[in-house]
Amino acid sequence: MATGHTDPQRRERILAATLDLIADEGIARVSHRKIAARAGVPLGSMTYHFSGMDDLLREAFGRFTDHIVAVFDAYLSAPADPEQARAAVADLVHVLSEGSQRDLVLTQELYTLAARQPAYRELTQEWMRRSRVHLEKHFDPDTARQLDALIEGLTLHRALAQEPHGRTLTLEAIARITATGAPAR
């Protein structure tokens, strides 16, 4: 018994392939077979490692939020004062809205799931909570909340707009929202 025979990389490869496939084709077109082909694993591995499609999707989006939260952390933990924080937020908005189509698409797929199923809503709530913690290092809680929503809206509108707005407008919006919100320092 206990043959050290297992391969933990299999699981990870399957999860990565799942996210890649969703980014390329959308949740509507995912299937165990396509994921297996992409990950280079036999079909039987799907039901062996995951109890079903729902289980697989939940875990895959868990990995995705880990990744996207890490991006937020990377941008929002560095700044040392409110002014640097504003610049970092602007960077974040522009990276998210014009960087890889992958993250943008996956974010929308996640929001769509979250709008309907509480299990996924918890993932987005954790994400929102984490980003607000960072923002509250430089702004009061109410301002942080408003700024968090603004980031969301600016990112989405920039990503979908025919002529995306420039960095100047992003910075102006951030400055306005945070104008009266960082008095204590």
Next chain:
Amino acid sequence: MATGHTDPQRRERILAATLDLIADEGIARVSHRKIAARAGVPLGSMTYHFSGMDDLLREAFGRFTDHIVAVFDAYLSAPADPEQARAAVADLVHVLSEGSQRDLVLTQELYTLAARQPAYRELTQEWMRRSRVHLEKHFDPDTARQLDALIEGLTLHRALAQEPHGRTLTLEAIARITATGAPAR
């Protein structure tokens, strides 16, 4: 020939059933058969009225944007001055984020499609354009753009948040974004 035999209500019922089904189960689970059952039409009507699934979805979301743009119009065309406009925007955010789950879910499904396919992006762009036209009646173009993004973010975060923020915070955010943007009056 030219038997006035056609029934235009069939098409509409199919489109309405399509949106209902998407709101209930998500695009991933729609099928011609389920839509037909919901609309009370035979399966054959699906391929008769629409050239395929893609065609059907595109037209259905066209109807949806017509509806949601009408909601925007209803709220944003009434106000007579910037102060009333701010209140109307706050109303809009709260109606969209706590009203029918249906509109929220369909909006997210549409954004997900728009993030990947240009055909759907045109729908969201038209919607964004229309709402900005209304906002520009009371605020300068840059402010209108920022406010439009803020509406998006506030609505989504309020809809997904564990403890949605109150109207006071909504109004404060709107006031901040529009504070310096409505000088001409």
Next chain:
DNA sequence: ACCGTGAGTGTACGATCGTACGCTCCAAAG
């Protein structure tokens, strides 16, 4: 050297899907 065990796989089954297409049948033309 032999077995037991459990990780990992190949395959097959029943369900469901999108779509094509031949058919019905009503209304207008003659």
Next chain:
DNA sequence: CTTTGGAGCGTACGATCGTACACTCACGGT
């Protein structure tokens, strides 16, 4: 009344799907 064309429908086909499950086989214990 007979003809006829097109609107609309029922059905069947091939593809694809999720999942269950019997199986293989390398390894650790004896």
